[in-house]
Amino acid sequence: MLSKSSYILLYSILLFSACEEKVDLNLNADSGRVVIDAQLSDASNIQRIRVSQSVAIDAEMGSTAVKNAIVTVKDNLNQNYLFQHEKDGYYINRNFKPAVGRKYTLRVGVNKQQFESSSTMPAYINIETTHIIEKEIAGKTYFFIALAFKDPAKIANYYMYTLSINGKEFRFASTESDQFNDGLQVTHYISELERSLSHGDKLTVRRYCVDVGTFHYWNGYQSTNLSTAAPGNPKSNISNNALGYFSVAPVKEYQLLIP
Known part of the structure; x- marks a missing residue:
């Protein structure tokens, strides 16, 4: 394990909208199914x-x-947010910041088809300490970001992590829940086992506190795509046989340098 004094770089960043999230879903489907990210x-x-x-x-x-979809989000206070198409299938609202505790309903219309999903935004659970550790797996050494925190008792909590290495695109890393450690001191270990990490690499992890529907989607993705030879599609939380998912979640970003 590396000593805490050797962690050269540690930031917690909230405003990073310029970095677009890119997650390779590896979806398998017949042509024509609507995919909502x-x-x-x-x-x-x-x-x-x-x-x-x-x-x-x-x-x-x-x-x-x-490019011709109708995309709206409505909260439980009856506030409506319209998303306008800009390019490459991206629909954007530039004046909408979700709030903790509110329930949001997504509606997407595509060629007379209607798709719907709901997500409630949980509160963020703060990290207490972060550091880098080394673990040996199957004879190989890997670096992990370790994030330690106190899990709130008697509340079901779910997490999703994405990871960027040296400023490259963010990729899905893992999901976690407190099913077996409710109310305890917890450490999550985040890494990229498919790409080699080495000394001098800058790791940036985004930590989302998600609702149960989002957790099940990404946990299904994790189970079917990272551990099987024939990847499958995770069960979407969007209606009408759509692929993809809808999530409203608080997020923070942490950067560490492998010394």
Whole structure:
């Protein structure tokens, strides 16, 4: 384990909307199914939702942009947020920052088809300490970001992590829940086992505190895509046989340098 004094760089950043989240979903589907990628957060007032359609599994591109959808989000206080298409299937609202405790309902209309999903934004659970550790797995050494915190008792909590290495795109890393450690001191270990990490690499992890529906989606993705030879599609939390997911979650970003 590396000593805490050797952690050269540690930041907690809230405003990072300029960095677009990119997660490779590896979805398998017949062509024509609507794919909705809707990760809303409190990082800024700019929210993005991508709407596309899946193509044949042997096609060069995994989806094609949908440019004529009607995309809205409504909260439980009857406030409506309209998303306008800008480019490549991305629908954007530039004056919408979700609030803790509110329930949000997504509605997407595509060629007379209607898709709907709801998500309630949980409170963020603060990290107490972060550091880098080394672990040996199957004879190989890997670096992990360790995030320690106190889990709130008698509340079901769920987490999703994405990871960027040296400023490159963010990729899904893992999901966690407090099913077996409710109310305890907890440490989550985040890494990228498919890409080699080495001394001098800068790791940036985004930590989302998500609701149960979002957790089940990403946990299903984790189970079917990271541990099997034939990846499958996670069960979407969006209606009408859509692919993808809808989530409204608080997020914070942490950067560490492997010394």
